[in-house]
Amino acid sequence: MTLMLSVPLTLSNFSCYSPVCIDSSHFIMSLAAEAFVSQIAEDQILLSDCASSLAVQAYLRMCNLPVQVSYRPNAEYMSPSGKVPFVHVGNQVVSELGPIVQFTKAKGHSLSDGLDDVQRAEMKAYMELVNNMLLTAELYIQWCDDNTAAEISRPRYSSPYSWPLNHILAYQKQWEVRRKMTAVGWAGKNLEQVYEDVSQCCQALSQRLGTQPYFFNKQPTELDALVFGHLFTILTTRLTSDELSEKVKSYSNLLAFCRRIEQSYFEDSQAGSSSRGYSKGPSLF
Amino acid sequence: MRSWSTPAEYLVWGAHCCPCPCPSGHTSDPMAAPLEMYCWKGDWGLPSVDTDCLTVLAYAKFAGAPLKVYKITNPWRSPTGVLPALKTAEKSIGSLSKPSNIIIHLRKQKYNADYDLSAKEGADTLAFVSLLEEKLLPALIYTQWVDSKNYVDVTRRWYAENIPFPLNFLLPNRIHTQQLERLRLVRGDPTLEPGEQLEKELYHDALECMTLLSQRLGSHKFFFGDSPSSLDAYVFGHLAPLLKIKLPNGKLQQHLNSLDNLRQYCTNILLLYFPSEGKEPPSRKVSVHPEGSDFDSEPHKRRNQILSVLFALGSMLGYAILTGIVSIQQVQAQPALAEPHHVDERGEEDEEE
Known part of the structure; x- marks a missing residue:
């Protein structure tokens, strides 16, 4: 059984993560995807997709599950829910973090078994907080801020396609996201208010985390993976203005939290693979 | 109507919830005119049938805000066109409809139910x-x-x-x-x-x-x-x-x-x-439960019946007049036109009759 995580072409930030293909029955590491990833020249992935993909990667690594990341320009169209990332295991395809967590749980891998009922309720609530506010804010900044949409989102999103498909698909996506913003009541907000929302969300996460190493005691849960995915991506992605990352940077315990997870779950494999020709990409510190 | 918004300013809790430094700038004075709120009316033992209205009403009760609540059934009569809506005293804010905004506004008026939260x-x-x-x-x-x-x-x-x-x-x-x-x-x-x-x-x-x-x-x-x-x-x-x-x-x-x-x-x-x-x-x-609602809905039913009969009659009459006018006008126009061909036809018809 091989877990394969498919995301669109990656940001340079993450293409460096060693794509490790491990046969989960034996936990044998192989590097089947090495050539594939290094060949990627064009960047397509956007902040929000990148964050979701990193969250799933972090989750699978926390579960000690083998994962081979593969980058496909048409990942969105391969996914059963139309959203990236998705994992491909045997003949099953599961997309998005929630269903993936359920799927791995059914296979006997779970990070939240040690929690009591109240803690589990709180964990789910905070995961929805991240989805409801951080993810929506990322989508808003990508597609509803005209500068970001024109300079970053549309060119990146349409990079694999040729004229006129590139324009059609990019504007279609933008139109879809804007309608979604109307449906969730964000259409009337301006950029300042969205940054303010991000700040409020980070404040809530920071309060909740406090001085603990992870959100619930000493063991990471899927909430830690999700928060790491979003915050780390926000911190390491360059947008038209760095106001978004500045908002996150003002919470020192969240910064330390990101660094902790990066070190424990990403740098080990990086170090192991660097000898095989991987260059280390930009990290947090 | 519902909004899916996130009440982002929820973290404005605690003792320093009021951003305005002047104590007199607020209508927290009990003698001041109460704020006006428009909500869907209640039923089934609920103060309102709508989730957002219920949320706002409950918050106002919890915080002890003296609201003048209008329970209406016509959203077009609300100042924002949707329900719930809160009419604020400040001209710059106008009326609010999102539950989160209404709650934040009430909190700024010192009606804060989250005062004791850590x-x-x-x-x-x-x-x-x-x-x-x-x-x-x-x-x-x-x-x-x-x-x-x-x-x-x-x-x-x-x-x-x-x-x-x-x-x-x-x-x-x-x-x-x-x-x-x-x-x-x-x-x-x-x-x-x-x-x-x-x-x-x-x-x-x-x-x-x-x-x-x-x-x-x-x-x-x-x-x-x-x-x-x-x-x-x-x-x-x-x-x-x-x-x-x-x-x-x-x-x-x-x-x-x-x-x-x-x-x-x-x-x-x-x-x-x-x-x-x-x-x-x-x-x-x-009176409202489906089984017992016959009496309650009787006037509406009667009115709807009358209206539908009127509508049907009107449309039939309209159709008849529309086609009728055409034929009448033809009949009236024919002598004025006085075309020999038509006259012949009429003559033929008359003869046939």
């Missing part, structure tokens, strides 16, 4: 409100507005009976279409059709959400200790309609009934904070 509890409020909006609200909308049996038998019936003519023909269907569109956008699937698969997914999330809320509540009276906060207002607003409005397809209701502490929690809030509504249901229920 920073962590404020963060928890934000998280659980997100949980409600992401997991429970879509299912709530589905069960009230999209599920065909519930919509036709209960929701459309109630709104059609209560919204004044002629909007009652227009608005329920429009809200239905809007809500379906909203579900499509939120789930990111433009081809989404109401059906078993969608229902299964939505209800799965909603049942899980209710179980989580029940676990979080435990045996407490309110979510954070002995006094209610804004989170209690949100939870009450989302659960009370499920508990009180009897729907033919009531899977969510059944689950809520099986969670004793949540059911008790909603009933307690209704009894403690809306005692007048609690007394009403026995008499109202008889």
Whole structure:
């Protein structure tokens, strides 16, 4: 059984993560995807997709599950829910973090078994907080801020396609996201208010985390993976203005939290693979 | 109408909630004119039938805000065109409709139900409100507005009976279409059709959400200790309609009934904070419940019957006149035109007759 995580072409930030293909029955590491990833020249992935993909990667690594990341320009169209990332295991395809967590749980891998009922309720609530506010804010900044949409989102999103498909698909996506913003009541907000929302969300996460190493005691849960995915991506992605990352940077315990997870779950494999020709990409510190 | 917004400013809790330094700049003075609020009217023993209205009403009760509440059934009479709406004293703000904005405004007027919350509890409020909006609200909308049996038998019936003519023909269907569109956008699937698969997914999330809320509540009276906060207002607003409005397809209701502490929690809030509504249901229920509603809806029925007969008569008459005028004009025009050919025809016809 091989877990394969498919995301669109990656940001340079993450293409460096060693794509490790491990046969989960034996936990044998192989590097089947090495050539594939290094060949990627064009960047397509956007902040929000990148964050979701990193969250799933972090989750699978926390579960000690083998994962081979593969980058496909048409990942969105391969996914059963139309959203990236998705994992491909045997003949099953599961997309998005929630269903993936359920799927791995059914296979006997779970990070939240040690929690009591109240803690589990709180964990789910905070995961929805991240989805409801951080993810929506990322989508808003990508597609509803005209500068970001024109300079970053549309060119990146349409990079694999040729004229006129590139324009059609990019504007279609933008139109879809804007309608979604109307449906969730964000259409009337301006950029300042969205940054303010991000700040409020980070404040809530920071309060909740406090001085603990992870959100619930000493063991990471899927909430830690999700928060790491979003915050780390926000911190390491360059947008038209760095106001978004500045908002996150003002919470020192969240910064330390990101660094902790990066070190424990990403740098080990990086170090192991660097000898095989991987260059280390930009990290947090 | 519902908004899916996030009450972002939820973290403005605690003692320094009031950003304005001047104590006199507020209408917290009990002698000042109360704020005016417009809400959907209540039924089934609820102070209002709408989730957002319930949330705001409950918060106002919890915070002790003296509101002048107009319970209406015509959203076009609200200052914002949707319900709920709060008319504020400040011209620059005007009227507010999002529950989160209304609550923030009330809090700025020093009606703060979250005064005693710690920073962590404020963060928890934000998280659980997100949980409600992401997991429970879509299912709530589905069960009230999209599920065909519930919509036709209960929701459309109630709104059609209560919204004044002629909007009652227009608005329920429009809200239905809007809500379906909203579900499509939120789930990111433009081809989404109401059906078993969608229902299964939505209800799965909603049942899980209710179980989580029940676990979080435990045996407490309110979510954070002995006094209610804004989170209690949100939870009450989302659960009370499920508990009180009897729907033919009531899977969510059944689950809520099986969670004793949540059911008790909603009933307690209704009894403690809306005692007048609690007394009403026995008499109202008889008159409004589908079985007993014949008498209640009789005037509407009679009026609709008369109107439909009038409409049918009018359209038949219109059609007759329209075609009739054409023939009459032809008949009248013929002598003026005095074309020999037509005259011949007439002559022939006359001869035939």
